Amino acid sequence: MAVKEAVPVRDEESALDDSPFIEPIGFTPVQLNTTRARLLLSKRALVVSSCLVLGLLALVYLVSARSLIFDTKPANANVSISGLALPLGDGHLVLPGSYRYTISAEGYLPKSGEVEVTGDGHSRHSVTLEKLPGRLQVESDPAVPIRVLINGHEVPNENGLVEKIPAGIMQVTVLTDRYLPFTQEIDIQGLGNTYRLQAKLRPAWANIHISSNPIGATVTVKGTVLGTTPLTAELIEGNQTVSVSLPDHKTVDIPVSVTAGVDQTLATVHLGPADGLLRVVTVPEGAGVTVNGKFRGHTPLTLELPSGEIHRLRFFKDGYNSIEHTIDLGAGMERDLSINLNAIYGRVRITSVPVDAEVYIDGQYAGMSGQTFNLPARNHSIVVRKEGYAAFDTNIIPSAKLQQTVRAVLLTSEQVRWEKVPSEFRHGAGGTMKLMRPNTVFTMGSSRREQGRRANEVMRKVSLTRPFYIGTTEVTNREYRQYKRMHSSSHVNGVSLDNDNLPVVNVSWADAALFCNWLSLRDGLTPVYLTGQGRVIGFDSAANGYRLPTEAEWAWLARYDNGTMRKYPWGDTLPVRDNSGNYADSHAAKLLPTVMRTYSDRYSATAPVASYSANSLGIHDLGGNVSEWIHDLYTIGTGLSTRHEENPTGPQDGDYHVIRGSSWRHSGLTELRLSYRDYGETPRNDIGFRIARWID
Template identity: 75%
Template structure:
């Protein structure tokens, strides 16, 4: 306001002269102290900023959060989730991550677990709570102590209350003494609730009338005394054993089948007089005792004998004369009986070869062979012993009426060993093999002067002493087909070579060797023939398995007889003897170019094995029928060396194997001779084989 402005007038008309004039002053800004705080926002602005921040956080939470929903059984169960979990409808809103949860409901066992919530989607889980067990109160009629079974298993109960029964349909059985089981299916609702079951029990007994002649017998059932006859007894249902006993009478036990509620009267039981007791001793002890022909034991012995009758007793013991007695006993009376048995002797003469051997009887030295021994008439062990020989052992029962003789043939250790090796065996295919024990020195082959001789029959000096088994016949089609089921020996111009009992043909040497290895495997023996990559590459001369016979073994078995070598299967001279083998005869005229016109063997081609006589060793068809594959590789010697060969097994190298013996195709002098040798490797319709085996 300036000085020219009007003077204010008051409402009462007076000028405000009495008031001071307001003078303008200079502006001075407020000074802020150094280091103090300056309030940038008002409280209202701060509140707004906080609200905006929370809203943004809530928005981000809503965008990132996923729903976690639990479907529970029961549906009203309480769900608790760890961490930041916002209840939302039927579930919770949570950030992705790992959470623990607990679900609980009244009457159910709480359940806890862990879930993983991913950012890919919502998480939904079904959780069923297990009901708490229930309780069952059984009220029985009549009110008796009961036991409670749930599904067949007894559970603990007190005053008829069974606690903690799992919820569900259960088969409840109420059992108690003297009543029938009561069974009912109950739906146990659980939830810690107690249910009631009214059980009306039916009696499990029946009234049984028991009587005896004479009366007054004590009645016992399963150890419990019920009273004396006559008696009305309540017996529990089932198969019962009722025992009646009366002094001086035999105790009687009778079976009674009791049905609950069905009363019955038993037939009166007749009680016979009690047995007497007989105490028996004998000298010596151990005598056998029979009563009326029935064996009752050995002395000393207590016998219960029926009273009022006589019994025939017989006493006997090895080495003693039997004794018979007639005995009677009174009811309930005990008697003693002493029996003396008299020894009985028999004479036994013991001899031996060689003589003067020691004789042991029942383990004690009794004398030497050549003596006669007086022995009790019972079984004795006899052992005859001499230095350098195996013991001879036998047993004998001497007789008082007959003098006996025992002759002990003593064997050396070697003889005893061979006596335990069977003279004949059967191989796994069913073929029979005989034990050969050669101890021979002979010349194999034939002289240059022998008519029909071939150049390959060079003379060789042989020593043969290694024992072996040799097949009595050639391997048949039946035996070979156990190894090769589909093998066929085929036919010749319609004449069959394939029947079961005919010798197998059309097999190579390798086929025969593989068959031998197959036999070895079946008998758990070490195979002789060595096979690599499916090929036979050699043999093991120390193996104990089956094999083909060596040429030396075949020649010895076919030709050697009393120190000489036979020329033909039937002897040393022509013509062919009747029934001596299967060769090319008139029956084979349409199959082969040359035949024996004056000989008939009844077969056009092969004949069943063992159709003709065996040789002196019991071996069939070493000449005729089919020629045979031999173990040895084929070679021709020079004949210049006279060195004796010990148990030869053939050369180490060669392309072919030896074939020995004539066949159904042969009629010439050369082939009919037992020294005839052939060779080959491939199958032929007139070549078969037999098997051999060393004895180790």
């Protein structure tokens, strides 16, 4: 660029200034060459740029893409994948993401699904296509309508063509009337193909020749008439019944076992004359009928009787005279017969205690007791009733030859109830229990003037009305060891107290009470004794289980004798009577310091239970053998009260329990008395127990 030289200019104001002056000049920009721009926008440049971009994108795709491979069965299946998926070897190259796929092959059902391809690695999946079902075309020889069963199940078919059969080994059965079943196992390949099966059918019948005498009889099988004899019929294989019939002749049924393809000729069927038909009625109806001595039923009745014979008929019914009748019927003849039976009567007198009770005969009111009734000689139900009493019922058959008597003893409801209660039974451990029903008032204890009396024998008036069961003997070692297997009653100076049939001893009061509870549970009853922390803490007087006898019960059982109180087990006076019980006798002299040397009971210590006679109530050993634990806690009263105690059971709490009765160790006057009372809690070798049970 050229620069012009500056020419100094002076004016008036700067005339005195000698500095040079620079004058600006015009500027013209240089013009650029446009050839390069045209090259950048040329077609070639665009193609190159596009290739570079595509190459870059391809590089990014190859770096990011993952292979997606499907292992298919069949292996030649077509795989179609949605989106951008480049075929690569056995699979496709795809970017991470979700893809829908469809796999198909000829002869198979297509399968579609969705897979997720992640950037962590390649994705490989196995897909098995299900074969298309096949078809089965069954062609029978001969060509007849058929039924087709596959693996035992019938399938629909149209002219033998069965559609939609799954691929696999199939058992095909072809059924049709009058031919044997055809069965064959085939392999259905599926893939929509049709399998053809040729079924050669074999006849299921045989030719059966049938003849009869006389000829012309009708032949029927299963209700279908095949023709008249003689004839040859085709019968299906199996057990068949051929019926041959002719008017006025008996029909004959012939069982025939038919084998397919095996022809038979049956023996000639001889048709005898038809039976006659006899319709029988009687007045009254319900009479029994025998024909030639053989029972045939009750009227009204229809009888088939062989023709050309004389038949003896007999008619009978309770309360009526029997009648005999004879009859002869021709072949195929039908007749009606009516028989009137004559009633037989007998006299029955019905009385009752108490009198004037109502009498019902066969459910109908007949009158008051004390009458004689004329009744048909058949079984009658007799019921006698009176208000306040349970009904009496019985059955009787009057006799025409003699008069009979029914005596009805009517019981009150209470009497009926007690008749159902057993008077005696065995409990679960084996001992015998006896029913007691006391209803009495008596005095316990003894008079101050009684010789040998102790201060604790205070007299008390007691009312005993509650029924109860009592053990007829004391509990034995055998019975107790069912509760405690290892218990031992021990011995006295070598004399055993432990034999099975000896009374159990060396048990405390609590041991006896817990035995009662155990036995109650064993026999399905409610225990009487309440327990807590391993000890007895009270009792439930409403429970129905086993318990020890109350002192009032024991005193009544031992002492009460027709309104008086017995003093000793054998009576009211000394000396001890022979065989009256087990006390300290001469045999116990080596064990005890004091004995009755003039009395012998044959045992040194305890004796087997029931060794001596029972008292008047059937109870053994209430005196002697062993003393007995009592239910009641030990107390001492203050004297005879004007009021009486009703069924006393004693208090719930206390320190000691009552002991009653003498034992094998006793020989003194005080202990031998039945009013003798003792007390304790711990075991002794001369104390046992018996059990009781309330009943309501």
